[in-house]
Amino acid sequence: MDSKLIQTALADISAERDGTAKSLKLASLCSALWGERGVELVVVGGSAIEILTEGAYASGDLNMCHVHPTTLPIRERQEIMGRLGAKGGPRNWQVAGMYLDLLGPVESFARTPFRRVQGPYGEVQVMKTEDLLVERVLCSVYPERDETARRCARELAMVALSGVVPVDWSEVLRVANLPEYRNVEECRSLVNEVANEHQLESPLRADTD
C-alpha cells in the first residue's frame, strides 16, 4: 500500500465519528499492512461483537489477534505502525483517534471460518460467532454473574436466531461441550430464552439435537 493511500485512509479514519465504522476501517487498514508482511489479523472481543451485532457495547479500543502463532518481530510492528503515525507499542498503540491492542495469537475453537467484511482498505476478518457466543455465555455466569456479558450473549443469540448473522449451531454445541467451556446447558438456556421471548425457533432445544 503506497504512502498516499495510507494518508488518505488515516484522514478518513481520524475524521470518522462513529466508533464501529472507525474500528472497522482501522482494522481494514491494519489488516492490509500486516498482510503485506504475511501476518493475518482478526478482530476479536468487544470490537468483533460490535461489528456483528451493533449492540452498543464496544469501547474506544480495537482488539485484534494474529491468526497464526507467529507474528512480526517488534521492530517490524513498530515500523508498520510508524507509517500510521501511531504512538506507543509494541502491543498497543494510539492511532487515528483510538487505540489498537494486539493481543497475540487468536484463541478459537470453532471449525467455522472467521467472518469476513470487505473493508474500505482491505478485507477484515472477524472472530467466529460460535466462539463469541459460547465465550460470552460463560463470562455471563463465571466466575460470577455478569450482566454486561449476558447482554452481549443475548445480542449475539438474537442476530443469530434471526438469520442476519448465521451460525453453525452444531459448532456452538460442540465448542460449548469442550473442556475449555463445559457450558452447554447455559448456552441452551440463554438461546432458548431469547427464542421464546421473540417467538423464534431455537435450534438448541433438547429435542432438536
Added chain:
Amino acid sequence: MKSPMNTNSKARCVPIPIDGVISYEDWLQGRRYRRELSQLVAPGVSRRPGSSSDRRLKALFNGERGLPFTPTEQL
C-alpha cells in the same frame, strides 16, 4: 430469514455469511436492522462502565470510554 416483531426497519439486511465475504456497503446497510434486533434483547447501551483501560480511554474520549454510539435512526 426469520423476522422478529417490533423492528422498525423496512428493509431487511444482507446476512454476514459464515462462508464468503460481505461487502462494506452491505455491512453498512445492515447496521440499523442489527441494532434494532440487539435493542430488542438488550435495550440501551451495553458498554461496560469501567475496565483496566479506563485511564487511557477517558483521557482520549473526554471522560468517556469511547465515542458515543450513533443513534439507531441515524444508522
